[in-house]
Amino acid sequence: xxxxxxQGVSRVFESGRGQRTQAxxxxxxxVRDNDFVTILGPSGCGKSTLLRIVAGLDHPSTGRVxxxxxxxxxxGADRGMVFQSYTxxxxxxxxxxxxxxxxxxxxxETAQKERADFFIARVxxxxxxxxxxxxxxxxxxxxTAIARALANDPKILLLDEPFGALDNQTRVLMQELLLxxxxxxxxxxxxxxxxxxxxxxxxxxxxxxxxxxxRIKTELAVDFPHPRHYTIKTSPEFMDLKARLTEExxxxxxxxxxx
Numbered sequence: 493x494x495x496x497x498x499q500g501v502s503r504v505f506e507s508g509r510g511q512r513t514q515a516x517x518x519x520x521x522x523v524r525d526n527d528f529v530t531i532l533g534p535s536g537c538g539k540s541t542l543l544r545i546v547a548g549l550d551h552p553s554t555g556r557v558x559x560x561x562x563x564x565x566x567x568g569a570d571r572g573m574v575f576q577s578y579t580x581x582x583x584x585x586x587x588x589x590x591x592x593x594x595x596x597x598x599x600x601e602t603a604q605k606e607r608a609d610f611f612i613a614r615v616x617x618x619x620x621x622x623x624x625x626x627x628x629x630x631x632x633x634x635x636t637a638i639a640r641a642l643a644n645d646p647k648i649l650l651l652d653e654p655f656g657a658l659d660n661q662t663r664v665l666m667q668e669l670l671l672x673x674x675x676x677x678x679x680x681x682x683x684x685x686x687x688x689x690x691x692x693x694x695x696x697x698x699x700x701x702x703x704x705x706x707r708i709k710t711e712l713a714v715d716f717p718h719p720r721h722y723t724i725k726t727s728p729e730f731m732d733l734k735a736r737l738t739e740e741x742x743x744x745x746x747x748x749x750x751x
Contacts, residue, residue, distance in 0.1 A: 494570075494647035494680040496523035496546065500555030503541050515541045517707035518555060521699065523648070526678040528671075530691040532737065533701025534744050539684045542706070543652050546682065547573045559647060569593065572641030576653040578633045580625040586636050587612065587621040593644040611639040614673060631662040638670065648680040655690070667693060668722060675718050688737050689725060700737065703744040710740055 503516040516538040523529050531539045544550040546557050548567040557564040559571070567573075580589045590608040599607075612621060615635040625633050634654055641649055651670075655663040671694055674681060685691050691698050692714055700710040712733065716724055724730055 494525050495560055496648055496680070496682065497558040497561075498522070498542070498546070498555070499558065501542065501545060501552040501557060502554045503538065503545065503550070504553045514705040516552075517702075517705045519706070519708055521708060523680060523682055526680055527697065528674055528681045528683070528695050529697045529699060530683045530685055530695040531699050531701060532685060532688065532691040532741065533706065534703055534741060535686060537701040537704050537744070538706030539701050540652050543650055543682065543684050546648075547571050547650050549573075569597065569644055570647040572644055572646035572649045574634070574637045574641050574649070574651045574654045576656045578625065578630065578637070578657075580633055580636055580640075582625050585622050585624055586617060586628070589625070589636055590640045590643050593640065597644075607643050608639075611643045612636075614642070615639045615669065629662075631658055631666055634658070634666060635669070638673075642673070642677075642679070646679075648682060651681065651683045653684055653686065656686075663687075663690075664722060670694070671720060675720075688734055688741065691737065692730060692733050693720065693722075693725060698737065700740045701744075709744075712737070 498519055498521040500518045500520060501516065502518045505513045505515055519542060533539045541550065545552050546564065548564050548571065581592065584592065587608050590612055591604045594604045594607060612618060615638055617632060617635055620628065620632065655666045658666060667690060683694060695714050698712045698714060699708050702709045714733065
């Protein structure tokens, strides 16, 4: 069971000169157990700020975040975070990176290795266990980051544009990889993106953010069956959803440009 409740969360940043910038309007949002929700919005709308608050890396100006009824007050092993930038420890091998959190939790060496081996294989990196991050492509580094997050068995997986720095072909492959893992494990996922195709293909539900200060202006259910194949992206139903979301994002981008 992993239920995320975001209740009246807002965020105001203050500069050294006392200037205030509202990044988030109050947001009320629920992510149900085993849900895969994408947050879609224009650049600078506050969607990453919200994700950082859920991760416990930032604090809301108002409101609160509850995970299974317990308030989020800082980072914790119950939330696994994957960033857009590559965040592996460069001095550790791929296996050591995946085992890092398990070691910190005091898990036995044998259990660490078994669990790391399982998730390294799951993300398609068997044979690269003793390589260092600099020896891998960007896509392989992000696979490692996902394996590391999953190995810790968090209640909810948080992803902040994890494929944004990848080329299009690698990005599509990574989408299929992550969705396949979710279809097998049904881990609760909250995924931030600015890519409309990605938001639809990955999610059971898309939450559309307004321009800054961000708020959730629309929620759309995505009812395509699982397992999903990339060819669904050319279906009429997919294109209809894409057209609707494109108009939503275009309107917000234009509103942002006018301010």
